[in-house]
Amino acid sequence: MQADVAIIGAGPAGLAAAAHLGLMGVKNIVVLEREPEPGGIPRHCGHSPFGMREFRRVLGGAAYARRLATRAEAAGARIHCNTTVIALHPGPELDLTGPGGAERLSARVVLLATGTRESSRVQRMIGGQKPGGILTTGALQGMVHLNHQRPFRRPVILGTELVSFSALLTCRQAGIRPVAMIEPGARVVARAGAAVLPLLLGVPVMRETRITEILGRDRVEGVVIDGPGGPREIAADGVLLTGAFRSEATLMAAAGMTLDPRTTGPEIDVFGRLAEPGYFAAGNLLRPVETAGMCWASGRRVADAIAVHLTGGLPCPAQGLSLRIDAPAIRYALPQILFPAGPGFHKSIQLRVSRPVSGELRLSQGGGLIARQPIRALPERRITLPIPRKLGEGPLSLDIEEDA
Amino acid sequence: MAQGVFDVAVVGAGVVGCAIARRFAIDGARVLILERAHDVLDGASKGNSAILHTGFDAPEGSLELDCIRAGYAEYREIHARMNLPLDPCGALVLAWAEEQQAALPGLMVQAAANGVGDVEMLDRAALLALEPQLAPDVRAGFRVPGEALIDPWSAAHAYLYQAIQHGAELLLRAELLTAERQADRWRLHTSAGSIEAGLVVNAAGLWGDHVERILTGESWFQIRPRKGQFILYDKPAAALAGHILLPVPTKLTKGVVVCRTIFGNLLVGPTAEEQEDREDASVVPATLEALRQTGETILPALAGQEVTAFYAGLRPASEEKAYRIRADLERGLVTVGGIRSTGLSAALGIAQHVARLAGRAPGVARDWPEMPVLAQDGARDWQAPGNGGIVCHCELVTRREIAAALEGPAPAQSLAGLKRRTRVTMGRCQGFYCSAELARLTEGRFTQPILAGAVDHAG
Numbered sequence: 025m026q027a028d029v030a031i032i033g034a035g036p037a038g039l040a041a042a043a044h045l046g047l048m049g050v051k052n053i054v055v056l057e058r059e060p061e062p063g064g065i066p067r068h069c070g071h072s073p074f075g076m077r078e079f080r081r082v083l084g085g086a087a088y089a090r091r092l093a094t095r096a097e098a099a100g101a102r103i104h105c106n107t108t109v110i111a112l113h114p115g116p117e118l119d120l121t122g123p124g125g126a127e128r129l130s131a132r133v134v135l136l137a138t139g140t141r142e143s144s145r146v147q148r149m150i151g152g153q154k155p156g157g158i159l160t161t162g163a164l165q166g167m168v169h170l171n172h173q174r175p176f177r178r179p180v181i182l183g184t185e186l187v188s189f190s191a192l193l194t195c196r197q198a199g200i201r202p203v204a205m206i207e208p209g210a211r212v213v214a215r216a217g218a219a220v221l222p223l224l225l226g227v228p229v230m231r232e233t234r235i236t237e238i239l240g241r242d243r244v245e246g247v248v249i250d251g252p253g254g255p256r257e258i259a260a261d262g263v264l265l266t267g268a269f270r271s272e273a274t275l276m277a278a279a280g281m282t283l284d285p286r287t288t289g290p291e292i293d294v295f296g297r298l299a300e301p302g303y304f305a306a307g308n309l310l311r312p313v314e315t316a317g318m319c320w321a322s323g324r325r326v327a328d329a330i331a332v333h334l335t336g337g338l339p340c341p342a343q344g345l346s347l348r349i350d351a352p353a354i355r356y357a358l359p360q361i362l363f364p365a366g367p368g369f370h371k372s373i374q375l376r377v378s379r380p381v382s383g384e385l386r387l388s389q390g391g392g393l394i395a396r397q398p399i400r401a402l403p404e405r406r407i408t409l410p411i412p413r414k415l416g417e418g419p420l421s422l423d424i425e426e427d428a
Numbered sequence: 429m430a431q432g433v434f435d436v437a438v439v440g441a442g443v444v445g446c447a448i449a450r451r452f453a454i455d456g457a458r459v460l461i462l463e464r465a466h467d468v469l470d471g472a473s474k475g476n477s478a479i480l481h482t483g484f485d486a487p488e489g490s491l492e493l494d495c496i497r498a499g500y501a502e503y504r505e506i507h508a509r510m511n512l513p514l515d516p517c518g519a520l521v522l523a524w525a526e527e528q529q530a531a532l533p534g535l536m537v538q539a540a541a542n543g544v545g546d547v548e549m550l551d552r553a554a555l556l557a558l559e560p561q562l563a564p565d566v567r568a569g570f571r572v573p574g575e576a577l578i579d580p581w582s583a584a585h586a587y588l589y590q591a592i593q594h595g596a597e598l599l600l601r602a603e604l605l606t607a608e609r610q611a612d613r614w615r616l617h618t619s620a621g622s623i624e625a626g627l628v629v630n631a632a633g634l635w636g637d638h639v640e641r642i643l644t645g646e647s648w649f650q651i652r653p654r655k656g657q658f659i660l661y662d663k664p665a666a667a668l669a670g671h672i673l674l675p676v677p678t679k680l681t682k683g684v685v686v687c688r689t690i691f692g693n694l695l696v697g698p699t700a701e702e703q704e705d706r707e708d709a710s711v712v713p714a715t716l717e718a719l720r721q722t723g724e725t726i727l728p729a730l731a732g733q734e735v736t737a738f739y740a741g742l743r744p745a746s747e748e749k750a751y752r753i754r755a756d757l758e759r760g761l762v763t764v765g766g767i768r769s770t771g772l773s774a775a776l777g778i779a780q781h782v783a784r785l786a787g788r789a790p791g792v793a794r795d796w797p798e799m800p801v802l803a804q805d806g807a808r809d810w811q812a813p814g815n816g817g818i819v820c821h822c823e824l825v826t827r828r829e830i831a832a833a834l835e836g837p838a839p840a841q842s843l844a845g846l847k848r849r850t851r852v853t854m855g856r857c858q859g860f861y862c863s864a865e866l867a868r869l870t871e872g873r874f875t876q877p878i879l880a881g882a883v884d885h886a887g
Contacts, residue, residue: 058818058821060817068864106817106818108810108818108821108824110810110824121810121811121818121824122817123813123814123816123817124813125811125812125813125814125815126810126811141857141860141861142860144736144856144857144858144859144860145858146735146736146737146738146858147734147735147736149713149716149717150713151710151711151712151713151716152710152711153708153709153710154709154711154739156842156843156844156876156878157880159859159863160859160860160863162860162861163859163860163861163863163864165864166863166864166865167863167864167867167879170864170868171864171867171868171871173864173867173868173871173879174879174880175863175867175878175879175880176880177880236713237710241707241708242466242842242876261880262880274662274822274856277662277664278663278664285732
């Protein structure tokens, strides 16, 4: 198979890029999706709203996913479902397998839009036995919203991110009554609006509490938690692990591509390019989770860059300047590589902090301050710092001067 | 329900029980296998280091050594006929401290005495040439070319399937409750009904002494469960070691092994922790962290590699190091107890020994099961057309492979059983992507379902 642009992943970012490239006149676009249907994670999110930014209306996840796919196909992109990319090669070339068996695809551009997944029990290092009934939100929502199945009745929920409340809603819709929401941190992570939900639903939230052990041989029978009141056992028939997203960058790791340990995703420049010629990346693969709308916007942005790239209009990657992070409170920042000529298609540096911070965010180059912005930020808030119209030469550094 | 009088009832469908059932069935006996769990391989056989050992370090002159040697030889002889993988990567026995180094010559002499004569001493430079990622403070070691990687579950399933092909029957959820010896036969009362058999083989693993007491009123050995925790790294880490990396063993344990798996991961483990409980295979984060550090002292490049799974196995050790195998043909009983750590390597050899004790003449297999290829470097189903698409994206398991594991001679009865047959959810996402599809594909198929029920009112 041959393509001008091969897009891996038919979620909001991949489908937005496909539609946008098609509208810009790029002809041979294929989208490779390993699931049986396009749409990505929104397909099995039970909650609204989706689509305000993209379609100027409020849609459910499944309807939103269908619209994205329809729009991409209307723009001329071909979506191949049940098609798994097995390996990335220079060229770019891809090893695929689909209903017809294995094959090779060569493309002028490969866009990686493989998204994100929640951390597993292993990655969270939760000890104990290994019974059935330990799920992530993604798995739960697939069971409830795609299959109308109920994996448990009285689970504990770990996490208080936005997705944790989406999981809580899914539980409610399925007649599942969570025993508690457990948050290792001192605060509920998601913003105030969502934080009242468990109160409304009668689910206690336990802060500064960890799950130290899962109990049960065949099915979950309970968990041991450790919190302000010391360790104790609570009965539950499931454990719902929510959030703690990490990039689905397996293909990249296997291909020996550089991953940013801060984002768990690829290193990109202001055009969404990777170091490997012909490879671009967009969406939730880039960093821990943002909304579908943000991914959609990321897909459109990278499509603009790819269109210029196809006409040979992007600057040589060798001119790129690495962005060094010098403040311990900065959890991640991207794009990781900027250009002397200016912002490209990522107009801003996007970052998050690892703890509440107030002070001044500073971008400097060769010792001189080139951009500054007061910040008062919480970990769950996205922070953006506009990239100056023109940068000079020399190494870039991002820092925070914290208030005393 | 199993009808009539069986020649042999094997209590316990672990790897040893399955191998014994296979041997007797091939030899022409009418065999029944009793298993208390929902699916086979649910006790000691569910977690191990997946190595086919040569027996180079087994106690000289022991029955264990004989069984390992015979089991090793038979596995190598039959594995290709059943499509079972074998990665003959060899092992390096490594000395990191002076006293370990001093023990090397003695171990090499022992290896030669055990019939493993092809070991070769290696100095630091030679070791680093063979394994460039080894920590450079390794002192010396020797290579055991015959040590190999296998698939612990496919092997045991293959033994079971071949037993069934030769007429054996499998009774699941059949816990032995009471037993009576009447003249020339046993009457066994199980949670799945009563059966009769001429000979009983106690291969109950972690419950061996318990089953012995049910059969005879007493037990001449005591099971002392020994837990082994493991961590498993994601596939990129497998490039860091070609050989199985073994430390110089102690009296108690072979020590912490670092090796690839046949599935393309890299494992570090096991620990050796005595405990009372026969079922609680809990993992402890602090111990897993210590394993990670041990791994990094052996292969420094493991730092930064991702751990994608952890597990613990329970070894059915007894109060003595030796295998506790004994036949009492007057009573119609062969006891196979205390197979503490080498059961996977020795299973086929133990089966030969047990058949000899029971006085069976060796038969010739008529049929051979063709096992699915799950090894990383094998011709996997996802590469073939018509596979129905991939369900488990991390381990590249197809819809056709899952369908096959839900059919066949001993269909999967639980998610754990399906994992062992296909590798679903064993990868880095631990079921984030495929759990929903698996729940759909398996609905109504398991005696131990994934689900707590259907949604009454999905919104």
